[in-house]
Structure formats: C-alpha cells, structure tokens
Amino acid sequence: MEQLQPIRRGRLADLPGGWQAQYRALLTTAEEAAELTELSAPAAVSGAACWPEKYDAALARRLLREDARIELDALFMLHPTELMGPACREHVTCNSDFFAMERAFAAQGNLHYVPAHLGRTGAWLASREPKTVVAAVSPPNEEGWMSRSLWAGTLNRCVFDRPGVRLIAVVNRNLPFICSGGEEHTLLHVSEVDAIVEDDFQPTESTVPPPDETDQQIAGYIAELVPDGACIQFGLGGLANAVGSCLAYAGKRNLGLHTEVLTNCVMELVEKGVITGAKKQLLPGKLVTSHIVGDRALWRFAADNPKVCLKEVSWTNEPRNICRNDNVVSINNAMEIDLTGQVNAETVGPRQYSGTGGQLEWVVGSQWSRGGKSIIALRSAYRDRNGQLHSKIVPRLADGSAVTTPRSCVQYVATEYGVADLRYKSVVQRAQALIEIAHPDFRAELRRSISC
Missing domain, CATH: 3.40.1080.20 (Acetyl-CoA hydrolase/transferase C-terminal domain)
Structure with missing residues (x-):
C-alpha cells in the first residue's frame, strides 16, 4: 500500500508507543461511548452493513434513562435498530438522504428525507455540524490503518475533520479491510480517532431476487x-x-x-x-x-x-x-x-x-x-x-x-x-x-x- 499520512489528530495522537499503545488506551465500552456523545448537537453514524449496533443500543438506553433527545444523521438502514424503535420515537429525530428500512420508520413521524445527490452526502452531513461521528471500521492493518469498509463512501472526512468533533471508531473483526489510497481514500488511522469500541456484530447481507x-x-x-x-x-x-x-x-x-x-x-x-x-x-x-x-x-x-x-x-x-x-x-x-x-x-x-x-x-x-x-x-x-x-x-x-x-x-x-x-x-x-x-x-x- 502507498504511504499514507494521518491527517486528523485524535485524542491520544501523541501517546508514545506507536499505534498499538494508542489503540489500547483508546479502547472503551459502548456505554462509555454513548456517554461521550454530545446530545446538544447532531450525531452522524455509518450506515448499511456498517451500522454500529452496540453503540446504537447503548445510546438508546442513555436517551431513555435521561429522557433526552438527539438528532441522528445517517442513511440506508438495512434492519431495525434500537434508536429507531418505537420506544425512542420521542427521543430521536433522524434525517436520511436515501431510504431502505427508512421506509418503515418514516410512518413514525420522526424520520425525514433530505433531498441530496449521493455524491453530496458528506457535504450534507457536515452541514449539520455533528459533534459526534461514529464509524464502523475493520481492525487495523500492520501500519495502524483501519478501513471504513463496506459502507465507506458517504461518511466522508469532511464530516469529522472539523474542530470540536469527537470521532468514535467501532472496530469489527467481521468487516473486511478494503484497499484504498490517494485522494479521498477511505482509511482511518488509529491515531486519528478519539475512542474505540470493539463490536463484532454480524454485518447485514444484501441479496436481491434473481432476474426474471x-x-x-x-x-x-x-x-x-x-x-x-x-x-x-x-x-x-x-x-x-x-x-x-x-x-x-x-x-x-x-x-x-x-x-x-x-x-x-x-x-x-x-x-x-x-x-x-x-x-x-x-x-x-x-x-x-x-x-x-x-x-x-x-x-x-x-x-x-x-x-x-x-x-x-x-x-x-x-x-x-x-x-x-x-x-x-x-x-x-x-x-x-x-x-x-x-x-x-x-x-x-x-x-x-x-x-x-x-x-x-x-x-x-x-x-x-x-x-x-x-x-x-x-x-x-x-x-x-x-x-x-x-x-x-x-x-x-x-x-x-x-x-x-x-x-x-x-x-x-x-x-x-x-x-x-x-x-x-x-x-x-x-x-x-x-x-x-x-x-x-x-x-x-x-x-x-x-x-x-
């Protein structure tokens, strides 16, 4: 792989001992990551097969416990989630610019469509000024790079390369490392993130009926x-x-x-x-x-x-x-x-x-x-x-x-x-x-x- 350089400086980027030491120090639980989430501003999360399931459930529990609200920005949901369940209807407002499972959630009244070209999804998410960004990623390679994997393209760097954003990586051993490089690549270095949650959820497969x-x-x-x-x-x-x-x-x-x-x-x-x-x-x-x-x-x-x-x-x-x-x-x-x-x-x-x-x-x-x-x-x-x-x-x-x-x-x-x-x-x-x-x-x- 070509030599890439980390761009963002994560919370422990200066910790000695290399990326392995940073990884161990950044490791936290889904409950602690939910507590780190800033509720007064939107949160953006990776979608489709990269939906962060443990974090989703932990944040739902926090919202219900505190009777709090949050704006969630994401797209292409493939299965029911705790945050979009009926119990959180009064606690979550969700925006999406492409519907899958969202079609079912829209009837609840707390999910809204954003007209935007797919190529502008990153710009749309950044415009909401999220304070918490949660990206499901593959485990790091030998150089400390993690892949944003199956649903990499829409949670662009412009969403989390902004002042005051807390970037949480959800590391999943079931997500493949997908090669990337050059401009607008889809890799994250351990030194770029602010917290790490390990969650080996099974990504949702997408199958289509055979052509008729x-x-x-x-x-x-x-x-x-x-x-x-x-x-x-x-x-x-x-x-x-x-x-x-x-x-x-x-x-x-x-x-x-x-x-x-x-x-x-x-x-x-x-x-x-x-x-x-x-x-x-x-x-x-x-x-x-x-x-x-x-x-x-x-x-x-x-x-x-x-x-x-x-x-x-x-x-x-x-x-x-x-x-x-x-x-x-x-x-x-x-x-x-x-x-x-x-x-x-x-x-x-x-x-x-x-x-x-x-x-x-x-x-x-x-x-x-x-x-x-x-x-x-x-x-x-x-x-x-x-x-x-x-x-x-x-x-x-x-x-x-x-x-x-x-x-x-x-x-x-x-x-x-x-x-x-x-x-x-x-x-x-x-x-x-x-x-x-x-x-x-x-x-x-x-x-x-x-x-x-």
Whole structure:
C-alpha cells in the first residue's frame, strides 16, 4: 500500500508507543461511548452493513434513562435498530438522504428525507455540524490503518475533520479491510480517532431476487449498447444482475468499472474475465467504488483485494471524475417516466421510496465522457395489489412525484420492448419514441394523450 499520512489528530495522537499503545488506551465500552456523545448537537453514524449496533443500543438506553433527545444523521438502514424503535420515537429525530428500512420508520413521524445527490452526502452531513461521528471500521492493518469498509463512501472526512468533533471508531473483526489510497481514500488511522469500541456484530447481507424474464429482456437491449472496452456503472437490483449476465453471454471484453456500488454481479464479471479495467484512463485495472453491497462471498472477494479501490462517494460520483474515463456507460433504474422524458426514480407519488441517489451525477458524467452513454431502465408496466396493469410510461408524472433526472439530461431509455434515444429530440419526437417502447396495452391511450 502507498504511504499514507494521518491527517486528523485524535485524542491520544501523541501517546508514545506507536499505534498499538494508542489503540489500547483508546479502547472503551459502548456505554462509555454513548456517554461521550454530545446530545446538544447532531450525531452522524455509518450506515448499511456498517451500522454500529452496540453503540446504537447503548445510546438508546442513555436517551431513555435521561429522557433526552438527539438528532441522528445517517442513511440506508438495512434492519431495525434500537434508536429507531418505537420506544425512542420521542427521543430521536433522524434525517436520511436515501431510504431502505427508512421506509418503515418514516410512518413514525420522526424520520425525514433530505433531498441530496449521493455524491453530496458528506457535504450534507457536515452541514449539520455533528459533534459526534461514529464509524464502523475493520481492525487495523500492520501500519495502524483501519478501513471504513463496506459502507465507506458517504461518511466522508469532511464530516469529522472539523474542530470540536469527537470521532468514535467501532472496530469489527467481521468487516473486511478494503484497499484504498490517494485522494479521498477511505482509511482511518488509529491515531486519528478519539475512542474505540470493539463490536463484532454480524454485518447485514444484501441479496436481491434473481432476474426474471422481463429483466433479461431489458438487459439484452442494454448489453447491445455497451461496446468492448466500455467503463460501466451499475446500480442495485435484479436488473443489474441480468445486465451482468447478458454482458458475459454477449462475450464483451475488457470492460472497466467506476461505480458508486460494487455488487455480486461485478464480482462474477471479474471472475469470468469480462471486467479487466485494461482500457480505463482513470485508475486502470482497478474496480473503483464507494460502497460494497452484497453477501459474504462478495465481502471475501473484496477483502484485501488489490484490484478494488474504495473511494469516498464525493470522488466516485463527481461528474468531472466520471468523465475522465472514455466510453462510460451508466445504467440506472426508474420508477416512471413521462412522455417528455422526466424521470422519477425515487417516489411513489409524494411518498419517498428510495432517494435521489447518484442518478443525475452519473447521467451527466457519462454523457461528458468521450463516447459515453447514459441509460435509464424501467419495466414498461406493473400490476397493483388487485392485479390491474398500469403503464410506467405516462403522459405526466403522478401528483407529488419527484423529478430525479430532468428531461433535458435523459439520453437512452430501455424497457423490455426496446430502446428510445431521447437526446436532442423535440417533445413530440420524444413522446413518439417512448410510446414505441411502452407496453402494447397502453400505446393507443398514450398516442391519444399527445394528440389532445
């Protein structure tokens, strides 16, 4: 690993005896870490598989015991937590800029959505001026560096490299050390932290249903748009897995990866020799990502893998970095799209379902790339609880829907019925192109809507 230098000075940075002595001196319990938490200011914690479970439970007990309140800023919760349980409803206000389990908590009334691009998550967290930052990390390597691991990218250094912040590291032997380096790396040195809690909780695995026939049909059209040597960005879900399978089946060669999330399908493409990174201009040969979302097989693949380079999401999702690679192909999902090309990828009407995420950052960055392409993928239709079929290509978005990607930025749209290229087309031409890839049961109705 390249020689990195600690930037932040932790509470015992000057203690003699090296990082090992500092580690022993910083070691504390979850209860003591909860007592160190400043309740008069927000606390920011790492999310997803890196949620600090012992600390979460200890802080919940303190809040209930003292009848106190705190603001919690985090994102992408994967399982129920003590702090977000009903007992703490009057004691915790939580903000998130991307929903997973948050969808269930939102009904309690103490969890609120923050509209923000994923690449700006660190800036958003820093803007709340937290006094306590809790990061789950891997055990230190021989030089004293700990990895922010599976959910590294959003708890950026800008969140805890501020005066008056207490940085608590939750060291977990079940979290893999993921290689990182250079600008906006995701490593923490023991000398940079103010307290250490050991908590070997089992990280939550993320699995997705296998792709179905519709996913495979959409993926087939997408694979046709990906040339050999392209640098790809995947999202989450069954469709991403289907695209991976189609890329392998089509015999694509020397693909690269620069993405915000590394998933199992990427691992499989690397193992099949489809992704090599040989044609990349930025960090050639590296699997560049800011999050790792999958199962234990993926974690074993990523652990200490020199091909993987974990970066803060402000770096991976910066369009000016994305376009430093040629032939970037970004692939993102949508929930619905209107006939002018406006994309909703995050709400069901006014109800927040996921988040703005990095979609627009990738749409812009891929199209800035020389030879790049942006693809928005969605099923043409869905069935409601009563079995009634509804089109996902609509004359206008449902009332209250968010516009995740504006129509002026949309390029390719793919459904199981084909691909529409919207770039530089008039609103009438866009509508006509989208109707051609809509579900056949709705095409006549959609044509009538543009003739009114």
